[in-house]
Amino acid sequence: MFKGLKPIVYGGREVWPLIEGGKGVSATNHASAGAWAAAGGIGTVSAVNADSYDPTGKIIPQVYASRTRRERHDELIQYGIDGGVAQVQRAWELSGGAGAININVLWEMGGAQQILHGILERTKGMVSGVTCGAGMPYKLSEIASSYGVSYLPIISSARAFRALWKRAYSKAAEFLSAVVYEDPWLAGGHNGLSNAEDPLRPEDPYPRVKALRETMREGGIPDETPIVMAGGVWNLKEWENWIDNPELGQIAFQFGTRPLLTQESPIPQGWKDRLMTLEEGDVLLHKFSPTGFYSSAVRNPFLRSLEARSERQIPYSGEQAGDHTHQLDIAVKGKNFWVTRGDLLRAREWFGQGYTAALKTPDNTLVFVTTAERDVIRKDQTDCMGCLSHCGFSSWKDHDDYSTGYLADPRSFCIQKTLQDIAHGGDTEQNLMFAGHAAFRFKKDPFYSNGFVPTVKQLVDRILTGD
Ligand SMILES: Cc1cc2nc3c(=O)[nH]c(=O)nc-3n(C[C@H](O)[C@H](O)[C@H](O)COP(=O)(O)O)c2cc1C
Ligand code: SF4
Numbered sequence: 001m002f003k004g005l006k007p008i009v010y011g012g013r014e015v016w017p018l019i020e021g022g023k024g025v026s027a028t029n030h031a032s033a034g035a036w037a038a039a040g041g042i043g044t045v046s047a048v049n050a051d052s053y054d055p056t057g058k059i060i061p062q063v064y065a066s067r068t069r070r071e072r073h074d075e076l077i078q079y080g081i082d083g084g085v086a087q088v089q090r091a092w093e094l095s096g097g098a099g100a101i102n103i104n105v106l107w108e109m110g111g112a113q114q115i116l117h118g119i120l121e122r123t124k125g126m127v128s129g130v131t132c133g134a135g136m137p138y139k140l141s142e143i144a145s146s147y148g149v150s151y152l153p154i155i156s157s158a159r160a161f162r163a164l165w166k167r168a169y170s171k172a173a174e175f176l177s178a179v180v181y182e183d184p185w186l187a188g189g190h191n192g193l194s195n196a197e198d199p200l201r202p203e204d205p206y207p208r209v210k211a212l213r214e215t216m217r218e219g220g221i222p223d224e225t226p227i228v229m230a231g232g233v234w235n236l237k238e239w240e241n242w243i244d245n246p247e248l249g250q251i252a253f254q255f256g257t258r259p260l261l262t263q264e265s266p267i268p269q270g271w272k273d274r275l276m277t278l279e280e281g282d283v284l285l286h287k288f289s290p291t292g293f294y295s296s297a298v299r300n301p302f303l304r305s306l307e308a309r310s311e312r313q314i315p316y317s318g319e320q321a322g323d324h325t326h327q328l329d330i331a332v333k334g335k336n337f338w339v340t341r342g343d344l345l346r347a348r349e350w351f352g353q354g355y356t357a358a359l360k361t362p363d364n365t366l367v368f369v370t371t372a373e374r375d376v377i378r379k380d381q382t383d384c385m386g387c388l389s390h391c392g393f394s395s396w397k398d399h400d401d402y403s404t405g406y407l408a409d410p411r412s413f414c415i416q417k418t419l420q421d422i423a424h425g426g427d428t429e430q431n432l433m434f435a436g437h438a439a440f441r442f443k444k445d446p447f448y449s450n451g452f453v454p455t456v457k458q459l460v461d462r463i464l465t466g467d
Contacts, residue, residue: 001464002466003243004243005017005236006244007040008250010100010129011042011128011150013100015041015042016039016041017226017250017252018252018463019041019042019044019252020041020254020255020259020456021044021104021131021180021255021256022046022048022103022104023104023188023189023260024046024048024050024106024189025046025048025049025050025416026046026051026419026420026423026424027046027265027266028043028044028045028104028266029045029087030045030087030089030090030094031094031264032259032262032264032265032266033091033094033095033101034090034091034094034264035094035262035264035456035457036099036456037095037098037100038098038099038457039456039457042100042101043095043102044101044104045084045087045103046104047083047084047088047103047105047119048080048105049387049420050080050083050087051087052083052085053086062076062420069384070386070402073386076110077114080109080111080118081119084103084119084123085118085123088103100128101126101128102129103119103127103130104131105131106135106190107132107134107135108134108291108293108388108389109389110387110388110398111398112137112389116143120143124147127147129144129149129150129152130144130149130152131152131180132154133153133155133190133192134154134190135389136163136164137164139168140153140168140169141168141169141172142171144172145174145175149175150175151169151172152176152177152178152180153169154180154182155180155181155212156183156191156192156194157197157208158208158214158215159194159196160192161212161216162219173221176221178226179212179216179228180230181205181209181212182230183205184231185231185285185437186231186296186437186438187230187231187436188257188436188437189256189296190289191285191295192294193294209229209242209251210247210248213247213248213249216249225249225250226251228251228252228254229242229251229254230254230256231256232436233254234438234441234445235466236463236466237466237467239251255463258441260275260435261448261453262453262459263453263455263456265456267423268425270427271422271428274298274428276451277443278435278440278442282298282299283297283435283436284296284297285437286303286306286307288306290391290393290394290409291388291390291392291415292390295434296434300428300430300433301430302432306411309369309410309411310367312355312367312369314340314343315343316328316337316338316339316364317364321338324338324340326338326343326344328358329344331347331358331366332366337358337366351368354370355370356368357370359374360410361411362392362406362409377410380413380414380417381393381414383417384396385416386402387415388415388416390404391404392404392406392408392409393408393409393410393413394414395408413432415432418432419432447462
């Protein structure tokens with residue numbers, strides 16, 4: 001046992017302060033969460049468009065029959081509820097009553113509140129807590145506590161927690177079972193960097209978590225309520241100073257990237273194999289997600305092509321103005337595209353290389369793509385099933401007039417399509433492959449030598465040794 005590490009009481013029983021973070025789409029499910037709980041920790045079922053099963057036990061592909069986005073959005077909510085319920089029930093059975101099961105939702109997912117209600121309604125007594133990040137989930141406390149379930153907000157600064165606490169969470173204080181601090185520079189998946197933080201200048205988590213504890217104390221939250229450290233945690237020996245440290249209060253640790261590589265991890269074999277090949281610097285913090293948030297993923301050809309697309313970009317004006325003295329004479333219809341002379345020459349060069357379609361962005365720029373890329377972008381926008389509350393890529397919004405009011409942004413992509421695809425065996429190089437910045441450690445850590453893939457129990461036991 002790693003020194004100083006003690007079980008905590010969570011969900012009415014003793015568990016290790018070790019959590020597998022929820023990973024959507026379908027990168028944590030019943031198999032991983034149930035095994036993590038059975039090993040004595042806290043497992044997290046992802047309730048972000050989770051898989052459900054037909055009577056023979058086969059995954060039901062999420063196919064959309066309706067003709068409008070709004071109707072497809074309703075289908076998606078139903079898939080989300082059925083999937084969440086199926087995963088929780090199975091995880092609960094696998095856990096054998098040990099550990100605890102949480103569910104994870106993203107506040108910015110379309111229909112988040114309905115899905116949360118739908119799942120909690122049908123899984124009474126099985127779910128210990130709801131973890132939720134992305135955006136400001138003020139209503140999380142109210143919804144979870146109405147089912148007698150605890151909530152664990154995921155935040156990346158003390159400031160964000162203070163705002164949530166003051167406005168909402170202090171009214172359901174007894175159901176706050178932990179606060180997850182997710183390092184916005186290091187964690188896999190979406191990252192909570194705010195305008196106050198520089199994506200290129202990572203900050204030490206220690207003072208930030210200390211500030212969070214101070215904020216929690218100001219709110220009268222006891223030091224026994226854990227802060228869950230997430231993002232960049234590989235082994236406990238590197239966090240020795242955090243354990244049993246009166247300055248920080250109770251700390252628990254959340255792992256996201258490392259548990260991707262276990263026997264029970266539901267991601268396809270190709271994705272697991274790829275993890276073993278990653279080098280330092282292969283994971284990129286970027287801003288292409290249609291949610292508008294930063295996120296961290298493997299810099300594979302999919303991500304590189306988004307980077308390249310954004311580089312093939314020029315500003316334009318609708319009329320001659322300033323240094324926009326030249327009319328674009330390629331790739332656009334009409335004459336109302338005035339650009340600089342330098343950009344005209346660049347655009348002609350791209351055109352010559354086969355990027356013959358120019359697409360408008362919401363920032364009065366054009367990006368140059370091939371006609372094949374253009375067709376995929378258009379089709380994906382047309383096929384949108386409204387999986388987000390606001391989508392930069394398709395302009396979908398899940399309420400009011402169902403539009404963000406901005407032009408659909410061709411520099412982004414349909415995250416629903418690509419995450420579903422990679423989770424169900426699609427090409428690892430042509431899809432978004434979320435990963436934390438410590439993923440390169442698989443290749444270096446002797447635990448994984450000779451291609452060893454642990455069971456969840458073996459991984460938890462290994463973590464408990466400090467390694
Ligand atoms: C593939 C992947 C998908 C993720 N999806 C989600 C998600 O849907 N919701 C969420 O709150 N966090 C998500 N995360 C974040 C993890 O729950 C966890 O907090 C994070 O990975 C911890 O940092 P690490 O990657 O350095 O271990 C995801 C992480 C990964 C690697
Ligand atoms: S286009 Fe946007 S909202 Fe629509 S399904 Fe794709 S990611 Fe979701």
